Amino acid sequence: MALSDADVQKQIKHMMAFIEQEANEKAEEIDAKAEEEFNIEKGRLVQTQRLKIMEYYEKKEKQIEQQKKIQMSNLMNQARLKVLKARDDLIADLLNESRQRLGKIAKDPAKYASLLEGLVLQGFYQLLENNVTVRCRKQDLVVVKAAVQKNIPIYKASVKKDLDVRIDQENFLPAEISGGVEIYNADQKIKVSNTLESRLDLLAQQMMPEIRVALFGANQNRKFMD
Structure with a gap:
């Protein structure tokens, strides 16, 4: 039995609605997958950059600590040299005083x-x-x-x-x-x-x-x- 034009139109609309629903579901699936992949990639990039930042500041911290040690060592050496010079000056003063006393002999x-x-x-x-x-x-x-x-x-x-x-x-x-x-x-x-x-x-x-x-x-x- 032949379909009337109204039935044909009805079937076409039904098929179009089905295709559109499939397309929407597929699009949603693609969007969801893209969102998931985006979040994964974003998390990876964030973690990578966070590790780089941590490494950078750890390196800086070590450099600062090393500079502190060097500076402290320099200060201690300078202080030690000042003490040694003060001691040598005192001994020189004592010897000079002794030389001056020689004249009394x-x-x-x-x-x-x-x-x-x-x-x-x-x-x-x-x-x-x-x-x-x-x-x-x-x-x-x-x-x-x-x-x-x-x-x-x-x-x-x-x-x-x-x-x-x-x-x-x-x-x-x-x-x-x-x-x-x-x-x-x-x-x-x-x-x-x-x-x-x-x-x-x-x-x-x-x-x-x-x-x-x-x-x-x-x-x-x-x-x-x-």
Whole structure:
């Protein structure tokens, strides 16, 4: 039986409605899937960027911490150097004060004469030469001559050697030094400096560890004292 135009139109509309519904459902499905994929991708990107930001700030934090350590180390080194300089300055001041006090020794004739005798004889023993030259301050010439004459027989008896001593009366030691003598071998290439200043410097060098301990206490970081 043939369909009327109205039935045909009705079926066409029905088919169009079905197709449109299918299309809408498909579109909704595509939209939902796209939304899901979008959210997944957005979450991935957010997580990736969050990790990058965390890594960036962790790196910055480490750099800042490292800079703090370097700065602290520099400050501690500067402070340590200032302490060491202050200690060295104090020791230098003490040595300068000691040098100034040396001048008082020569003001006691008896003690100074005895000291010169010891310095002259020590110089003889250090050189162990047959011919020596003694140099002194001009104002000490008389007392040095006496010290030389007294020590020549002592030296000869001790080392069983002759000794000829010349006292240099042309080239005296500077008047501003505190006293003492210099003794040379025959060609004056070897010198024993027994001035009061040189003896003080030698004593200070030998006793510097004890001086530092007495002034500043023992160094806890030092394992060996020699």
